Amino acid sequence: MSKPTLWIINQYASTPDTGMGGRSFYIGRELVNLGWEVIIVASASHHLLGKPLQLTDWYKIENHNGLKFVWLRMPSYKGAHSKKRxxxxxxxxxxxxxxQLIDLPKPSHILQSSPSPIPFYGARKLAKRYKAKLIFEVRDIWPLSLVQIGNKSPNHPFIKFLQYTEDYAYKHADIVISNLKFAWKHMITRGMEKSKFHWIPNGYSEEEFAKPEPLSPEFIAKFPKDKLIVGYAGTLGLANNLFPLLDAAELLKEHKDIHIVLVGEGKLKQELIDYANSKNLENVSFLNRVTKSQIPSVYKMFDICFMSLVREDVFKYGISPNKLFEYLAAGKPIIYAVDSGEFKPVEEAKCGITVTSGNFNDIAQAVLDFKIQSDSEKATLGSNAHNYAKANYEYYSLSKKMESILLGS
Structure with missing residues (x-):
């Protein structure tokens, strides 16, 4: 009997060496370990790659311990908001x-992963050619997110085209998978049959957390000593709603034993730095991004992890940022400043404090609440976080769920 073969078509996929690895890489790797043949088809040049590939031909094949990548040469562009994107x-x-011109194993399943739904057209043609099951994976609800978070007009012709494409994908996919637990509530309003829907959240790699790459001494030296470190690691962008954290830092100025550290890059980084400087926030530090394999080492430097998103209606369908599951896996208490509807991971895990998104007074108070906790109390919250992550979000378990869904189709 031939192996089941999955083609994952994700334009923004990467490996831990070229970018942040991510969902497609880790689920693909675990499916290979479960006996699948997995090919990930990705762009060799996109804004999420730390190290874009230089291709001399229109494609390049790489083998990552049995997980095959087919990189396609694409036009390069600068930044997520480029029209070239x-x-x-x-x-x-x-x-x-x-x-079809490349000698690849014939797919039994083809999964097209968003956020952009446009490659679904090409994926559907492949599925019809190979008589493969077609899966539409929604990692961000477009164009709804573009309208609500990006402030795009729903009447713009291109947004209308994206809406048509989203509806088309729900209609023609055999299976719809999302990392957003309640996304089906939106999808059925766009014509999807509810029976098609399956929830597979993002997750984390237990292996990477067990053996993280160490940080450089120079990076470690930038963390203040003998202080309660409230840390954020990730994109410094509009959706991440980080200005209220700086406003909370202003309220906490008199508490010299508290320090806030933000690690990462993003469109708003310089604005955030300028804002902190305008308020003379000596209790805030900005550090550059680290490699994917160093992220667990960064979390070890935090006493409290901070998670935030803007308040938008789209988040009532759930959220699934990688940092949430990594925070949980790191075994650290969490301040969760997200209004995510029925999805309440920090409350369920009993691992931190949930506050209203954007409320800097509540954020500051949560920090002070953690400050007066004993080390053993914080350790209990951290243990709750890790246990909850391991039970629900480790990529091996998520891949078993993916296999069950695909083979049950």
Whole structure:
């Protein structure tokens, strides 16, 4: 009997060496360990790659311990908001038909992963050619997120086209998977049959957390000693709603034993730095991003992990940022400043304090509440976090769930 074969078409996929690894890489790797043949098809040039690939041909195949990557040469662009990025969605989709020219194992299943739904057109053509089951994976609800968070008009012609494409994908996919637990409530309003829907959240790699890459002495030296470190690691962007954290830092100025550290890059980084400087926030530090394999070492430097998102209606369908599950896996107490509807991970895990998104007074008070806790109390919260992550979000378990869904189709 031949192996089941899954093609994951994710334009923004990466490996831990080229980017942040992410969902496609880790689930793909675990499926390989379960006996699957897995090929990830990705762009060799996109804004989430720390190390874009230089291709001399239109494609390049790499083997990562049995997990195959097919990198497609795409136009390079600068930043997530570049118009060239939009062109790349169509270019990537149209290039998918050329995969039949490569000697690849015939897929039994083809999964197209968003956020952009446009490559679904190319994925569907491949599925029809190979008579494969077609899966639409929604990691961000477009165009709803673009309208609510990006302030795009729902009447813009391109947004209307994206809406048509989203609806088309729900109609023609055999299976719809999302990392957003309650996304089905939106999807059924766009014509999806509820029976198609399955929830598989993002997760974390227990192996990477067990053996993290150490930080450089120079990086470690930037953390103040003998202080309660409230840390954030990730993208410094609009959706992450980090200005209220700086406003909370202003309220905490007199508490010299508390320090806030933000690690990462993003469109708003300089604005955040300028804002902190304008308020003379000596209790706030900004550090540059680290590699994916060093992230667990960063979390070890935090006493409290901070998670925040803007208040938008779209988040009532759930959230699934990688940092949430990594925070849990790191075994640290969490301040959760997110309004995520029925999805209440920190309350369920009993591992921290949930506050209203954007309320800097509540954020400051949560920090002070943690300050007066004993080390053993914080350790209990951290243990709760790790146990909850291991039971619900380790990528091996998520991959078993993925296998069950695919083989049950």
């Amino acid at each position: 939009i062109y790349g969605w169509f270019k990537f989709s149209s290039t998918l038909k050329k995969l």
